[in-house]
Amino acid sequence: MKTETTIQGLTASLSPARSSRKIIGFVPTMGNLHEGHLNLVREARRLCDVVVVSIFVNPIQFGPNEDFENYPRTLEHDSHLLAEVGCDIVFAPSVEQMYGHKPRLTNISVSDITNDLCGLQRPGHFDGVAVVVTKLFNMVQPNFAFFGQKDYQQLAVIRQFVRDLNIPLEVIGVPITRATDGLALSSRNGYLTEEQRKTAPIIFQSLKEAEQQLKQAVNLAEVLENIKQTLTQAGFIVDYVEARTLDLDKIEVFNQDVVLFVAAKLGTTRLIDNLQVKYTV
Ligand code: AMP
Numbered sequence: 001m002k003t004e005t006t007i008q009g010l011t012a013s014l015s016p017a018r019s020s021r022k023i024i025g026f027v028p029t030m031g032n033l034h035e036g037h038l039n040l041v042r043e044a045r046r047l048c049d050v051v052v053v054s055i056f057v058n059p060i061q062f063g064p065n066e067d068f069e070n071y072p073r074t075l076e077h078d079s080h081l082l083a084e085v086g087c088d089i090v091f092a093p094s095v096e097q098m099y100g101h102k103p104r105l106t107n108i109s110v111s112d113i114t115n116d117l118c119g120l121q122r123p124g125h126f127d128g129v130a131v132v133v134t135k136l137f138n139m140v141q142p143n144f145a146f147f148g149q150k151d152y153q154q155l156a157v158i159r160q161f162v163r164d165l166n167i168p169l170e171v172i173g174v175p176i177t178r179a180t181d182g183l184a185l186s187s188r189n190g191y192l193t194e195e196q197r198k199t200a201p202i203i204f205q206s207l208k209e210a211e212q213q214l215k216q217a218v219n220l221a222e223v224l225e226n227i228k229q230t231l232t233q234a235g236f237i238v239d240y241v242e243a244r245t246l247d248l249d250k251i252e253v254f255n256q257d258v259v260l261f262v263a264a265k266l267g268t269t270r271l272i273d274n275l276q277v278k279y280t281v
Contacts, residue, residue, distance in 0.1 A: 022049035026142035031055035032072040036177035036185040061128030207275040239263035
């Protein structure tokens with residue numbers, strides 16, 4: 001496995017794969033890798049000849065009061081894990097390498113779907129994601145790019161600008177990887193105290209309970225309210241509990257497949273999760 005920290009180095013490492021028309025798979029990450037990330041890499045390994053993983057904590061997707069400075073940076077350990085799952089190239093650029101020294105005057109803004117859910121709580125976040133992912137796509141020029149359904153809205157944003165801008169690659173969504181107690185794996189879980197970590201799986205439990213209620217024909221608004229109450233009683237500060245269609249349209253009545261979304265804080269740690277619920281007649 002090779003590690004590259006410059007765009008020039010990355011291009012040189014990818015040149016043999018490009019000239020022999022190998023299928024290149026790409027997994028963008030912010031590092032501090034866990035099984036959720038590794039499952040994306042395994043999927044890339046399964047479908048592609050050459051697997052590139054980027055590790056870059058992207059400053060422009062963090063708000064002023066968010067955790068950019070404290071975000072865990074564990075490159076050495078991440079590299080060991082990536083070597084074990086068969087990654088070929090790790091791309092770990094510096095902020096200077098990614099953004100240079102001249103001001104950036106171009107933005108990529110996806111409307112509508114970003115004015116909702118996490119987009120309301122984190123203004124500018126998805127623009128920051130769209131810019132960095134586009135830059136990385138141009139550097140790696142992959143055939144396939146892999147993203148987790150854990151960040152469902154992010155995946156929708158990426159699919160949208162890839163389609164709108166004719167970026168020549170295929171986006172693959174990978175299901176959420178969970179701990180045995182149901183908590184969706186996240187680098188931010190590491191911020192939780194022991195006590196909070198015990199409380200955190202209630203998010204997934206409340207989503208599963210909601211799924212049961214929907215199947216028993218409890219009304220959608222009531223189901224969402226029940227999740228809110230469960231979380232609040234358990235000590236969460238709820239940012240939002242919402243239902244959307246698979247395309248992220250608003251939905252009032254459970255008459256098609258829905259995705260239930262939760263964003264909630266335990267102390268200062270913000271956790272997100274979602275669950276797709278199938279509609280069966
Ligand atoms: P991050 O390092 O948090 O930016 O995540 C990098 C990629 O890993 C994104 O596509 C995430 O959606 C994905 N990811 C993170 N956690 C999980 C998880 N628990 N299950 C599936 N994908 C995940």
